[in-house]
Amino acid sequence: MNTRIGSQYENPILAAPMIVFLLLLLGFPSLLNIIYSFSAVGFSNIRTPEFQGLQNYQAVFNDPMFWQATRFSLKFATLTALAECGLGLFLAIFLSPLLRQRPWLLAILMMPMMVAPAMMGLMYRLVLHEFVGPLPHYLFKWFGDSPAFLSASNVFTTVFVIETLQWTPFVLLLCYMAYNAINPEIKEAATVDGARPHQLLWYIELPLILPTVAVAFFIRFIDGFRIFDNIFVLTGAGAGGSTTSLSIYIYQTFFRAGDIGKALAASVVLFVVSFLVLFIAIRVLRRGKR
Amino acid sequence: MNGTQRFRKLAAGVAIATALAGYAHAEVTVLGWPGGPEETALRAAAQAYNALPDTAADEQVSLLFFNRDGFFDKLQADMAAGTDAFDANLLATYSIGRYAPFMEPIELDPGAADVFGDTVLETMQFEGEQYGVPLDLSAHFMYYRTDLIDALLEDESAHARYSAIAEEYLGQAMAPKHPDDWTWDDYVVTSLYFTQAVNRDSPVRYGTVLQMQNLLFNMMVFHSYPRAYGADWMDADGTITVDSDAYRLPLERYKMLLDAGATPRDSLSYEFPEANAAYNSGQVAVMLQWNGAAGELMDPDNAMHAENVAVVAPPAGPEGRFTHIHGLGLGLNENARNPEGARKFLEWLSTEDAAVIYARNSGAPGLTGNALARVADDRPDLVQLGEFASSYGFVMNGGTSASALSVYEAQAQAFTGYWAGTQTLDEALRNVERAMADLLE
Structure with missing residues (x-):
């Protein structure tokens, strides 16, 4: 009987430290954020916020800059996630024979991922600068001109390429693992049945890798949607807010405008959107498994 | 180890911690602008102040620096949270109004107007009160x-x-x-x-x-x-x-x-x-x-x-x-642990001698009159800075507001x-x- 009682409490006891940790480090700040998002609060009254209902949410939804930031985040997240998944999948399959023979190459391909995003922004700020950057230097030298990488018309493409270059290795890693996990017997059987390489890829390999690609897409989408570091370091909020992501919008509203309630209302919106995307991703994956 | 021994060790530990905390309280802790010439100049000024014969042990200045990135955002969050980690802190012309609710106005040395000139002193004023000693001036x-x-x-x-x-x-x-x-x-x-x-x-x-x-x-x-x-x-x-x-x-x-x-x-x-x-x-x-x-x-x-x-x-x-023009300066934290010590240091910092020490050690104060003449040979750039600031300097109406x-x-x-x-x-x-x-x- 004692053993039964012991096993009954075993799981909760083992899980307790993690639950306490999460409650303290995630739950409490989240709860505070939610309360503050319904309050009139700035730095001068941070200890005595006044409840004001939905006014902060109303201010957020009526702010054109919030919608501009949302559009930027959505566009950036969708395009970078698609590009990274497409490129990562292609490289995983294309480089698979080479990587199987020389696995150390994978470590080299993973290197961009190991650079801190803020450092990446700083690095490209130097690399792309017309007077000190190597790229414009050689373009001027060879072609007599160089595009203005961070001009208003090119800045989105530039940050898109930088993000894609940094995070494609992540998708490559996931897809490579999934590709190598395909049972070789299935491929052999298909080959024996007369499947040509492109048919093997289209009908056998891709459907088996697809759930992994979907996971990679959603992870990269969420990461892209909440982008902050490298863009903030590289271009700030951008001319007229052209590179203001939702995270940058929240940061600016919080620290620069000192409107804590409004910033937290926007962060709650960001959290809800991210949660919804994750929820949909899990549903899609579960359906895929069935 | 028995219970009594444990208790004694614990009591001794608490006593040492309390003594250390008391010592920390006795100092004047100053939060400065990190890295660069401003830090060098402030270190030199603090060293000179600490060496003065009438600077008591509980008035010795110790300096505190943290990273420049997001400095004012972090400072704002700290002050709003009522920090007493420093007695005097950095402030800038454009952020005085934002920090003023967490700071105390200060008194400068009576000769400060002759050292800095009124235009420069105004860069550290908010609603008619002097909130800081002007240090580095930007024009x-x-x-x-x-x-x-x-x-x-x-x-x-x-x-x-x-x-x-x-x-x-x-x-x-x-x-x-x-x-x-x-x-x-x-x-x-x-x-x-x-x-x-x-x-x-x-x-x-x-x-x-x-x-x-x-x-x-x-x-x-x-x-x-x-x-x-x-x-x-x-x-x-x-x-x-x-x-x-x-x-x-x-x-x-x-x-x-x-x-x-x-x-x-x-x-x-x-x-x-x-x-x-x-x-x-x-x-x-x-x-x-x-x-x-x-x-x-x-x-x-x-x-x-x-x-x-x-x-x-x-x-x-x-x-x-x-x-x-805008200036960086030092003001008094409302929650200072050693406000009297901090006031004394800030007042000294606005004297001609302190300004000259600051200028000779890479600082860029906007000086005028005799103070400027004393550093003109070593720092000709400060002559132009002082001249431009006093002749052409302006702060927009509302430029020091919250x-x-x-x-x-x-x-x-x-x-x-x-x-x-x-x-x-x-x-x-x-x-x-x-x-x-x-x-x-």
Whole structure:
């Protein structure tokens, strides 16, 4: 009987430290954020916020800059996630024979991922600068001109390429693992049945890798949607807010405008959107498994 | 170890901790601006103060520094949380109003006005109270290449081309002048003249380099231009006055220079370091930049053509010649553990002797009178800084308010949008006025 009682409490006891940790480090700040998002609060009254209902949410939804930031985040997240998944999948399959023979190459391909995003922004700020950057230097030298990488018309493409270059290795890693996990017997059987390489890829390999690609897409989408570091370091909020992501919008509203309630209302919106995307991703994956 | 022994050890530990905490309380802890010449100067000043015979043990100053990145954001969060980790803290002209609720006004040395001058003291005032001792002053210099300008002035055959450019872009014939006699129109035409996209014979690629990134500090650089046309944030009644000709013309001229290729096409992502890098490359003729860049731009080991770089005050407009000034200083934390010690240190810091020590150790205070004369030989750059600040310095009406930072941010957002072509001038000014009305109400 004692053993039964012991096993009954075993799981909760083992899980307790993690639950306490999460409650303290995630739950409490989240709860505070939610309360503050319904309050009139700035730095001068941070200890005595006044409840004001939905006014902060109303201010957020009526702010054109919030919608501009949302559009930027959505566009950036969708395009970078698609590009990274497409490129990562292609490289995983294309480089698979080479990587199987020389696995150390994978470590080299993973290197961009190991650079801190803020450092990446700083690095490209130097690399792309017309007077000190190597790229414009050689373009001027060879072609007599160089595009203005961070001009208003090119800045989105530039940050898109930088993000894609940094995070494609992540998708490559996931897809490579999934590709190598395909049972070789299935491929052999298909080959024996007369499947040509492109048919093997289209009908056998891709459907088996697809759930992994979907996971990679959603992870990269969420990461892209909440982008902050490298863009903030590289271009700030951008001319007229052209590179203001939702995270940058929240940061600016919080620290620069000192409107804590409004910033937290926007962060709650960001959290809800991210949660919804994750929820949909899990549903899609579960359906895929069935 | 038995229970009694454990208790004794615990009690001893508590006693030691309490003693250490007491010792920490006795010091005056000062939070300074980290890295760079400001830190060097503050260290020297603190060392000199600590060595004074009448500085008691409980008045010794210890300095605290944390990273520059996001400094003011972190400081704001700390002060709002009621920190007592420091007794005196850094503050800047544009953030005094924001920090004032968490700070105490201070008394300066009676001779402070003779050391700094009233204009500089005002950079540390909010609602008529002195909240800080002014330390490092920032103003704007017009940097120009003497070799290029001299060649232009001497070569009469170039004057026709210069005049034609003025006619084409500004609608009036003009002749080249020495930079010290420039109006803003002269600056614009000279910038265009030295732009290869406008004048193929220009010896440099760009006439000027503008800092147009969506950043509040870039608005400060820009403000010296509209101020010369009489611009202000508000009139005496508190009415926002940004939608005015005084703002419109400089905004249009900046856009014209960008569109004409007189400044690098990436200028919308340029701030202080990018602009300096462009100037140091030797491909830019003139640039309006912070005085803090003088060391870098005029250092022969660092910059091409450094020996040919000279500075004058920003150009004049119909209302005169102006340079936006702001200062860094030290003020008193409301929750200071040792407020009396901090007050004494801050008062000393505003004396002539302290200002001279600060200046001689890489600081950049805006000095006047005897204090300036004492450092003039060692720091000739401070002579220009002091002269420009006292003669041409200005702070916009509302520039030290609690919302000043946010106003600069709102302007940066809208004006850069206009320069980038995502907003019309009317939209940009309307957006700024709306934001400022909310912020300064």
